[in-house]
Amino acid sequence: MFNNGWRKPSDVMANYLDRIGAGWILANPEVFDFDYIPQEMVGREDVQMELASKFATLHAPEGAGRAVITGPVGSGKTALARTFCRDIQRHLSNKRKIRSVHVNCRNASTSMRVVQRILHELAPGHPDRGLSMGELLMSLRRILRKETSHLIVVLDEVDHMLRRSGDDLLYQLLRIDEDQNGKGTLSLILVSQEQVLDVLETAVISRMGSTNHIRIKPYTVEGLEAIANQRATQGLVHGTWTTEILRLIAEKAAPTGDARRVIELLNAAVERCEFRQDEHSERRLAVEDIHVPLNNEPASQGSNLEHIDDLNSNAMLVLLALCRRLTKEESMTTGDVEQLYAVVCEEYEQKMKSHTTVWKYLKDFEERQIITSRVATVTGGRGRTTHLSMPHYLPKDLASRLEMLLRKKF
Numbered sequence: 001m002f003n004n005g006w007r008k009p010s011d012v013m014a015n016y017l018d019r020i021g022a023g024w025i026l027a028n029p030e031v032f033d034f035d036y037i038p039q040e041m042v043g044r045e046d047v048q049m050e051l052a053s054k055f056a057t058l059h060a061p062e063g064a065g066r067a068v069i070t071g072p073v074g075s076g077k078t079a080l081a082r083t084f085c086r087d088i089q090r091h092l093s094n095k096r097k098i099r100s101v102h103v104n105c106r107n108a109s110t111s112m113r114v115v116q117r118i119l120h121e122l123a124p125g126h127p128d129r130g131l132s133m134g135e136l137l138m139s140l141r142r143i144l145r146k147e148t149s150h151l152i153v154v155l156d157e158v159d160h161m162l163r164r165s166g167d168d169l170l171y172q173l174l175r176i177d178e179d180q181n182g183k184g185t186l187s188l189i190l191v192s193q194e195q196v197l198d199v200l201e202t203a204v205i206s207r208m209g210s211t212n213h214i215r216i217k218p219y220t221v222e223g224l225e226a227i228a229n230q231r232a233t234q235g236l237v238h239g240t241w242t243t244e245i246l247r248l249i250a251e252k253a254a255p256t257g258d259a260r261r262v263i264e265l266l267n268a269a270v271e272r273c274e275f276r277q278d279e280h281s282e283r284r285l286a287v288e289d290i291h292v293p294l295n296n297e298p299a300s301q302g303s304n305l306e307h308i309d310d311l312n313s314n315a316m317l318v319l320l321a322l323c324r325r326l327t328k329e330e331s332m333t334t335g336d337v338e339q340l341y342a343v344v345c346e347e348y349e350q351k352m353k354s355h356t357t358v359w360k361y362l363k364d365f366e367e368r369q370i371i372t373s374r375v376a377t378v379t380g381g382r383g384r385t386t387h388l389s390m391p392h393y394l395p396k397d398l399a400s401r402l403e404m405l406l407r408k409k410f
């Protein structure tokens, strides 16, 4: 380096690019890809069973099934349909030849485009330009007959197509083998977000058979934790993460119930952790890593620090005690709170409030979503412990603000 701080361009280059591909934390980046399909769906055995039950006759030569899957954003609808199609083909491989086509109707939003996509998947060289709907369907029929395979068509985000082209195609597809008195050529799975369902789609559900409607729920914090755990196990270097940090990430994603969000948060934390590494750092995800702001974060979440300004000064002291511990640790027990609160009171020369009052403050913090609590049974069966964590704030930032506010009060 020169005296004036100027470095040869090649050095600078090397430094800021050093971390790329270092792989201290991240072992398999593809696990965090947008369209990565997990080997296994975790924690969704109930809906998987329900979906499979709609295809109970698929092993038989004339068997077919239909299903409509709806649920909120990121509840695993697409993953469920994709893994089902993959698994069923394997499962029936020596009984019946099954193919599947997954069309996302957001990109193919007219019935014409949808049929073109299906044909394109089945017969990549098939000419589709200038052909009418009737001709396209005829080609599809011919291909299926020639191949003697059963086709599962998944129309994902089907509301887009229904809105532009109506539901005619659905009936055409379901009747694809009628002309040859055949049966069981095609199965249909429709997928849509629950929120965007309107009257039109409700009619479709009833015509597909309301017993074939599978509604899936948003993920609970446990479900999100299991998904984070799956991605961490498959994607990260062994020993770089703990179940506690994954729990905190899951708690941060919990208000949305969205699996994509927990994966995004984990990915962002990994990126941050990877890029802050130097010779001295511990190769492990830390509390601060999970508070990287995401671009698409709703404004109500994240670090709106003024949210605590109206707390009374005693409550602030309790919260400060929490923040100090949670800067380093993912969670703490209520017992820890009292101990640390005593230390803070001493520091600010204030009398401690009673156990009940402290408890009341903690409840209030939870209601304001400053902290999250979870009751865990202690191993060995000696009662239950309440664990507190702070998924939506960076404890360090909150502590600084509290210290600033307390300075004015005392």
Ligand SMILES: Nc1ncnc2c1ncn2[C@@H]1O[C@H](COP(=O)(O)OP(=O)(O)OP(=O)(O)O)[C@@H](O)[C@H]1O
Binding pocket: 034, 036, 037, 038, 040, 041, 042, 043, 044, 071, 072, 073, 074, 075, 076, 077, 078, 079, 080, 193, 227, 230, 259, 260, 263
């Ligand atoms: N049970 C699960 N196990 C493992 N990964 C899951 C599970 N559920 C969802 N995922 C993953 O979470 C992400 C979001 O899931 P998916 O795309 O299936 O949600 P979706 O319900 O289709 O959302 P949208 O309404 O936005 O289409 C995907 O990367 C998916 O692989």
Ligand SMILES: [Mg+2]
Binding pocket: 077, 078, 079, 156
């Ligand atoms: Mg989807």
